[in-house]
Amino acid sequence: MSVRKHQNCTSGCSGLCCLKVQNMGVSLGDTELLRDVSFHLHCGEIVALIGPNGAGKSSLFKAILGQFPHTGAIDFQRSDGKKSRPVIGYVPQSPAFDRGDPVSVLDFFAAAVADWPVFLPIPAKLRARVRFCLERTHAEGLMDKRIGALSGGEIQRVLMALALDPLPHILILDEPLSGVDIDGERQLLDMLDEIRQTYDLSILLSTHDFATLEHYADKVILLKHTVLKVGAPSEVLASPEFQDVFHLRMGKGEA
Amino acid sequence: MMDWWYSLVALLPFDWAQPGGMYFMKNALLAILVISPLFGLLSTMVVQSRMSFFSDALGHSAFTGIAIGTLCGLSEPMWAAVLFALVFSFLFTLVRRRSSMASDTVIGVFSSTAVALGIFIATLNGGSFTKFNALLVGDILSVEPVKIGLLAGILGVILVLWACAYNTLLLSALHPALANSRGIRVFWQEAVLNAAIAVVVTVSMTWVGLLVINSLLVLPAAASRNLARNTRQYHLFSLLGAVVCGIAGLMTSYYIGSSAGSSITLYLAAFFIVSLAFQKRRL
Numbered sequence: 001m002s003v004r005k006h007q008n009c010t011s012g013c014s015g016l017c018c019l020k021v022q023n024m025g026v027s028l029g030d031t032e033l034l035r036d037v038s039f040h041l042h043c044g045e046i047v048a049l050i051g052p053n054g055a056g057k058s059s060l061f062k063a064i065l066g067q068f069p070h071t072g073a074i075d076f077q078r079s080d081g082k083k084s085r086p087v088i089g090y091v092p093q094s095p096a097f098d099r100g101d102p103v104s105v106l107d108f109f110a111a112a113v114a115d116w117p118v119f120l121p122i123p124a125k126l127r128a129r130v131r132f133c134l135e136r137t138h139a140e141g142l143m144d145k146r147i148g149a150l151s152g153g154e155i156q157r158v159l160m161a162l163a164l165d166p167l168p169h170i171l172i173l174d175e176p177l178s179g180v181d182i183d184g185e186r187q188l189l190d191m192l193d194e195i196r197q198t199y200d201l202s203i204l205l206s207t208h209d210f211a212t213l214e215h216y217a218d219k220v221i222l223l224k225h226t227v228l229k230v231g232a233p234s235e236v237l238a239s240p241e242f243q244d245v246f247h248l249r250m251g252k253g254e255a
Numbered sequence: 256m257m258d259w260w261y262s263l264v265a266l267l268p269f270d271w272a273q274p275g276g277m278y279f280m281k282n283a284l285l286a287i288l289v290i291s292p293l294f295g296l297l298s299t300m301v302v303q304s305r306m307s308f309f310s311d312a313l314g315h316s317a318f319t320g321i322a323i324g325t326l327c328g329l330s331e332p333m334w335a336a337v338l339f340a341l342v343f344s345f346l347f348t349l350v351r352r353r354s355s356m357a358s359d360t361v362i363g364v365f366s367s368t369a370v371a372l373g374i375f376i377a378t379l380n381g382g383s384f385t386k387f388n389a390l391l392v393g394d395i396l397s398v399e400p401v402k403i404g405l406l407a408g409i410l411g412v413i414l415v416l417w418a419c420a421y422n423t424l425l426l427s428a429l430h431p432a433l434a435n436s437r438g439i440r441v442f443w444q445e446a447v448l449n450a451a452i453a454v455v456v457t458v459s460m461t462w463v464g465l466l467v468i469n470s471l472l473v474l475p476a477a478a479s480r481n482l483a484r485n486t487r488q489y490h491l492f493s494l495l496g497a498v499v500c501g502i503a504g505l506m507t508s509y510y511i512g513s514s515a516g517s518s519i520t521l522y523l524a525a526f527f528i529v530s531l532a533f534q535k536r537r538l
Contacts, residue, residue: 101480111421117422118425159433
């Protein structure tokens, strides 16, 4: 995977690498989880997805990942204008690993990226590859730690390094900031910014933390079964839609 | 093949190891050398995937399989039991995936149903349950060379499974959502692992004993987890513990006349207690 050159990403999709979601709908049985969702995601952009619990954020991710069937179109256009299937790196919501798990970060990582069975001595070449990948998120020092002994922020860094191998066009993070303390949060956000600049990829993440949105997000999508508002963080946070969804306006019920 | 083994055993300084007799003990030792690594290996995954209650339930269902086999008049009811255990484990995997019930509830439902079915069949027409007593305790000394060969074959299959699928099994157990997003079919990983547990439990039940077989699937890895810092150490300690305790248990049972399965289990329990003492020092 080559590192694509950053191009000016303004609006529209012409001449830029871009994920285009158009009129997408997702239903599970009789329940309509998402309807008529449309937005663009350009390379080099960090887009934050916000919305109440059950708004369909995870379903949207699963549809983009191809795990949920959907209606409408999800197209990816490379910077040379050709359409192709994007490589997507996915960082799922961080689990609480069992504190006693006798699995090192190296084992966990190698098990995910290589065929070599990790209960056998790990070849130097594989070890070097894992170190190289972990360096992308400054997690190489964690390699021989047990995954059960990692903090929330450390787990996120390992999972993020995993999602960057192979280097994706789009990086999707499901609530990366939950279970991470304030220091860890700042580190993660700095790192996302670094990754976005170094590898020129699009980052789509979901979050419930609105206070820091303006510091890192280029665009915010307010989702509740459909896209209610898209725009710059300040714009979305000040919008009546946002206030309605989170019941911030007095005397008004749910929209 | 067995002659080769008997002459090898003759090098050991035990009275039963001398050439020309006591073949049951020599067979039993060889069987232990095959069964214990088998359980040591499988144990790592049973504990990692939190399947220890499931393997316990399988032991009970295996007895039901034998009862069904006997009812059908099979000369080798074990094969009916293997088939029954495979169906049991697959249905269990399916129900656990498809329903929102907690895993232990599903296991409880399956286990109690299987046991009730087994007792029902065994006692049909006023039949006596006592003919199944031998299964509860198990008798390693009754193992025949053919069966040792069968066990060795199963060990071979498990080794191949480990070589091909250990990584995906581990990832599915650690983080199903991540495994899923990397294209691993978590359901089939679970189904294959459960089927492997089912076959091993059922086949070795006759020799190890239904009541203690689950301890062999839980204790080696449970103890090893207290000591290991990575997957390699986890396997090493689990395998080593299983083999050493297996041999020690067999010897003890020979010299003091206790059942081999229970002796092995007690050694494993001691191993676990020792591992607990060392657990705190690790960070």
